[in-house]
Amino acid sequence: MAARPSSYSEDAALSLAMAVVTSSPGPLLLLDGDLNVIAASDSFSQAFGIDTVNAAGRHLSYLGGGEWDVPQLRSLLAATVSGAAKIEAYEMDLRPSGVGARQLVIHAQRLVYLDEGRPRLLVAVTDVTATRANEKVKDDALRQNLVLLQEVRHRVANSLQIIASVLLQNARRTRSEETRGHLHDAHHRVMSVAALERQLVGTGAGDVELRVYFANLCDSIAAAMIGDSDRLSIAVAGAQAVVDARVSVSLGLIVTELAINALKHAFPGGQRGRITVDFEFSGPNWSLSVADNGVGMPADPDQIQVGLGTSIVEALAKQLEATVEVVAARPGTRVAITHTEVALADEASSPVARASGVGRSAV
């Protein structure tokens, strides 16, 4: 038969409970069922300027200058006493007179112990004023950054517009057909960068949906260079890839060069045709190709002109650690830019036949 606990052990248990509460490093209150304070931790008295000794026996509402007399807190605690609720994280503002408001998070729990007739509540109080203030500072800084980013993008857009306008006016005023061609090419290159900038506006990050970007680019080139859209078209195929802006701008310039080159040379004499831009990726490996179904490359290598476009494609491919491969597609020509970072176990699954080296001709 279990022996009834002696009064000595009851005293010891109570004293232990009081000692635990009093010494809690986080502000803690032990309340009875009527919300009178049984014990408060020293940390509570320090944090909220309340004399712990005088607090004992007082109702919660009379603590300090009465700032704890918050009706909603009272009813939540009463509900917790009755077992109808449990307060996980109740947020409230404490408004002591003479000091600024403090934001608190309250956690309260009815204690389960032998004496069911005398309910006890353990109330933990966390002061989150400083944390919330820091969060606000961070949020404000983030918002400010976004505003600045938008402002910078707006300025970049304006600057690109000025550059594009100067090139266009220059092309319009020049008498030399060749010079005009070069100036229009330069205008296309600027617009290629511009299309990317326009896509980035309104996004906080620098990620680019490549297919959307290529479609914008090709539309823009087609609108400027193709008079009869029934005769020539540019299509964008391939996977939905999201690529960093720094890589995208290079890929966009490569597409621009190859598409312009194909439009200029692949379909002489009003020939009908189609250009297809394709991007595939597999893990870190990717392949960009621009193919046309035109006349193909001249058989005589001496007839192949190496212009600025060729240099741009090769330089950008090198920057992207990719190889350039030109294949006679019969009909037409296909240029593939391939970046291989990891040799895939199954070579056949590679989206593009591996290019053996560089090799390049007329762009």
Added chain:
Amino acid sequence: MTEANQDTAGKILLIVEDDVLPAMALRDEFEEAGYDVMDLTARHQEALAAARARKPDFALVNIELQGRDDGIALAEELKAMGIPVLFISGQISRARSAQSAAIGSLPKPYRASDVVKAVEYLQRHLRGDESMRPPRGLEVFDPIPDAA
């Protein structure tokens, strides 16, 4: 240009832009396409005076104008005069927030030829003619209400 002679109606254009080089590029592009482009303007009152002196059929308005003038306020006054406005500004979110003042927005950086296409498209659109494809980048603010 023969095209211009055939159809000068609807072709008087007001350009309000504080960056003079893009403004000139637009002027030349529109003139080549047969438009009658009014003298370039860069300020609110100047543009308003020009529009009162000779009512344009269409206006291209940048949002940031010279002397801190605001293109949105100008667009509202032009709209009250019955002149459709296309915003040509890189400030996309400001343009979107002023949808009631303009019928569309083609943000910078644009191709001058796309701006011509945008104006052609919007003029047709206002007449209920949807046969033309809008140029990429054009946001149309003012959908035509159902005729029914």
